[in-house]
Amino acid sequence: MDERQYLERIKQALVDLNRDRLLVETQAALDEGVDPTRIIKEGLSAGLLLVGDQWIRKERFISHVLVAAKAMGAAQELVEPHLAGDSWGAGKIVLGTIKGDLHDIGKNLVALMLRSGGFEVTDIGVDVPAERFVETAREQDADIVAISLLMSVCLDEVERACELIKGAQDVRARILVGGPPVSDAVAREIGADMYGGFDAVTALESARRLLSQLRAA
Amino acid sequence: MNHLERIVAAIQHTKPDRVPVTPLSINRSLRVLGYTTKTVLYDPRKMADGKIAASEVFDDDAVVAGTDLFVESEALGSKVEVYEHVPVVVDYVIKEPTDLDRLAVPDAKAAGRMPVVTDEIRLLKEHFGDTMVVVPVTCGPLTMASQLYGPEQLLIAMIEEPAWVHRLLDICTETALGYWREIIDAGAHAIVALEPISSGTLISPDQYREFVGPYVARLFALANEHGRVPVNHVCGDTVPIIDQMAGLGSPLLQLDYPISMGEAKLAVGDRVCIAGNVDPVDYMLYGTPSQVYWKCRAVIEEAAAGSGFILGAGCDLNPRTPTENILAMVHAAKDTVYNDDLTVEFIRESYLRPEVKPARKPA
Numbered sequence: 001m002d003e004r005q006y007l008e009r010i011k012q013a014l015v016d017l018n019r020d021r022l023l024v025e026t027q028a029a030l031d032e033g034v035d036p037t038r039i040i041k042e043g044l045s046a047g048l049l050l051v052g053d054q055w056i057r058k059e060r061f062i063s064h065v066l067v068a069a070k071a072m073g074a075a076q077e078l079v080e081p082h083l084a085g086d087s088w089g090a091g092k093i094v095l096g097t098i099k100g101d102l103h104d105i106g107k108n109l110v111a112l113m114l115r116s117g118g119f120e121v122t123d124i125g126v127d128v129p130a131e132r133f134v135e136t137a138r139e140q141d142a143d144i145v146a147i148s149l150l151m152s153v154c155l156d157e158v159e160r161a162c163e164l165i166k167g168a169q170d171v172r173a174r175i176l177v178g179g180p181p182v183s184d185a186v187a188r189e190i191g192a193d194m195y196g197g198f199d200a201v202t203a204l205e206s207a208r209r210l211l212s213q214l215r216a217a
Numbered sequence: 218m219n220h221l222e223r224i225v226a227a228i229q230h231t232k233p234d235r236v237p238v239t240p241l242s243i244n245r246s247l248r249v250l251g252y253t254t255k256t257v258l259y260d261p262r263k264m265a266d267g268k269i270a271a272s273e274v275f276d277d278d279a280v281v282a283g284t285d286l287f288v289e290s291e292a293l294g295s296k297v298e299v300y301e302h303v304p305v306v307v308d309y310v311i312k313e314p315t316d317l318d319r320l321a322v323p324d325a326k327a328a329g330r331m332p333v334v335t336d337e338i339r340l341l342k343e344h345f346g347d348t349m350v351v352v353p354v355t356c357g358p359l360t361m362a363s364q365l366y367g368p369e370q371l372l373i374a375m376i377e378e379p380a381w382v383h384r385l386l387d388i389c390t391e392t393a394l395g396y397w398r399e400i401i402d403a404g405a406h407a408i409v410a411l412e413p414i415s416s417g418t419l420i421s422p423d424q425y426r427e428f429v430g431p432y433v434a435r436l437f438a439l440a441n442e443h444g445r446v447p448v449n450h451v452c453g454d455t456v457p458i459i460d461q462m463a464g465l466g467s468p469l470l471q472l473d474y475p476i477s478m479g480e481a482k483l484a485v486g487d488r489v490c491i492a493g494n495v496d497p498v499d500y501m502l503y504g505t506p507s508q509v510y511w512k513c514r515a516v517i518e519e520a521a522a523g524s525g526f527i528l529g530a531g532c533d534l535n536p537r538t539p540t541e542n543i544l545a546m547v548h549a550a551k552d553t554v555y556n557d558d559l560t561v562e563f564i565r566e567s568y569l570r571p572e573v574k575p576a577r578k579p580a
């Protein structure tokens with residue numbers, strides 16, 4: 001078998017939500033010397049993104065995405081000791097749900113998709129005040145601050161976070177916002193750099209676009 | 218007709234004098250006396266007083282007892298922290314699946330805040346007697362389970378360990394049944410099972426069939442046995458499950474804004490009564506009174522004919538919802554009259570002119 005076939009089998013095991021087979025296939029690929037970075041990128045992450053795609057097309061449900069992500073986590077543990085270092089090159093993201101809002105199911109799915117797209121995600125949880133987004137972005141020297149909200153009344157605090165981030169000279173992060181109360185127009189109005197889209201899969205695409213804008217700047 | 222008779226007529230698909238209305242003001246009601254959820258949480262007198270005062274201002278057709286959907290999970294041992302307007306779970310009682318073995322059904326007469334809510338119901342009943350619907354909100358079994366184990370863990374377990382989830386749901390259902398018995402004893406006319414976690418955005422119709430339907434049906438059967446009205450409320454999208462919801466023993470479905478009431482009415486026919494579903498945020502919180510009024514009239518036109526309809530918001534009103542908007546909703550209902558053939562007419566055409574849909578963001 002060539003590398004591609006190994007990767008294809010890993011992807012398929014994940015799409016089938018078959019954790020046992022996923023671990024066997026991942027180990028087999030490692031034993032055959034398949035590049036561990038490719039296992040993560042083209043096997044595991046690609047598989048999770050496929051499950052994510054099926055979910056936003058309503059062919060599958062959130063349960064399936066979470067089960068796939070959990071299985072992927074177990075397989076990743078097998079691969080990690082073989083990794084030379086983070087060779088992904090995708091950026092650093094600070095992600096949280098804004099103050100006053102305690103919904104996190106959507107945000108956690110966004111974190112999963114961003115991670116499977118290679119981003120290094122620092123999840124700072126729910127009910128996060130504007131200041132903490134700024135501080136964490138500064139500490140991490142983050143590329144992107146991603147803010148989630150489900151409660152429309154918390155939009156003002158998101159606006160405040162945007163102001164603080166833009167005002168902080170030593171924070172270079174671009175701002176991505178998402179959640180049902182946000183749209184392109186709202187994102188612009190409150191001073192964010194980009195509306196991240198309606199779902200977690202689009203969130204990853206948006207983060208990639210925002211990162212390339214940042215790097216081109 | 219008094220408020221209770223009007224709602225009963227809607228549920229029985231007979232002729233109400235006009236469209237009944239329940240804006241779904243829960244924590245919002247407390248604000249009429251300047252209270253927040255946090256300040257009344259352990260004080261049934263204040264809870265009842267807030268609701269009574271609001272009922273005088275709004276003059277709607279039901280008074281909602283309780284404040285939140287964390288009473289049961291707190292009684293079961295999850296740690297709850299109270300924000301100004303809403304309590305939340307900060308520590309789940311089940312950390313490992315084996316923790317389930319230690320979970321015991323609490324005594325609803327004494328556990329946590331359960332007696333606070335039942336006392337509030339008694340005070341409301343004392344005040345209104347049988348002229349006004351007194352209806353508490355409670356937590357449905359699946360949502361309760363999510364507050365004991367965490368929503369994501371639960372969603373995973375529904376696929377990986379379904380038998381375990383059913384054991385957990387059984388304990389949640391027993392807990393709810395105990396609580397519902399006390400609520401029935403306190404004299405509530407109706408009881409709502411809130412199931413936000415069974416929203417179509419979170420679970421599939423098959424998962425609803427397996428993990429929600431059979432459990433809420435047990436609650437609904439208990440209420441029916443005692444001549445009380447069990448209410449089935451699911452937040453968010455109910456399009457994929459509306460047909461199932463209509464067959465679970467609850468004669469009243471309370472629907473959120475993502476479904477159209479016309480579509481819902483078509484789906485349920487005269488099997489059940491539907492209540493809803495004006496967007497609690499876009500319209501009730503951020504709209505103008507005239508936008509709310511005309512939206513309500515549109516909803517009435519879609520679904521009120523044939524009776525079996527109650528006008529309301531899609532979900533719990535935000536505590537900052539303007540009084541004028543709630544009054545505009547009640548106004549729309551009061552501007553109707555039912556004919557003998559159960560068609561609806563508007564008796565007034567002079568309210569403020571219709572406006573376009575409100576903006577997403579507050580001014």
Ligand code: B12
Pocket residue numbers: 062100101102103104105106107109110146147148149150151152153176177178179180181195196197198199200201202203206303368413414416418419452453454473474497498531532533534
């Ligand atoms: C589940 C739920 C809850 C659970 C939350 C559990 C948890 N740990 O998250 C519980 C029961 C605890 C809860 C509590 C409350 N809730 Co609630 N809840 C919901 C519900 C039913 C589903 C939300 C959900 O998880 N959806 C599934 C996920 C996958 O979708 P999502 O969150 O939209 O996320 C996706 C996208 O938006 C996007 N995305 C999200 N974040 C980000 C960020 C970025 C950067 C990007 C790019 C993309 C992105 O990607 C995600 C994945 O695809 C919705 C109703 C609905 N409309 O569906 C109400 C809803 C969100 N809740 C609401 C309210 C008001 C409340 C309460 C105040 C109680 C109440 N009165 O009902 C409390 C508030 C607590 C608080 N202060 O936050 C309102 C909010 C109204 C508003 N617009 O302001 C809603 C809309 C219900 C309604 N119609 O009124 N709720």
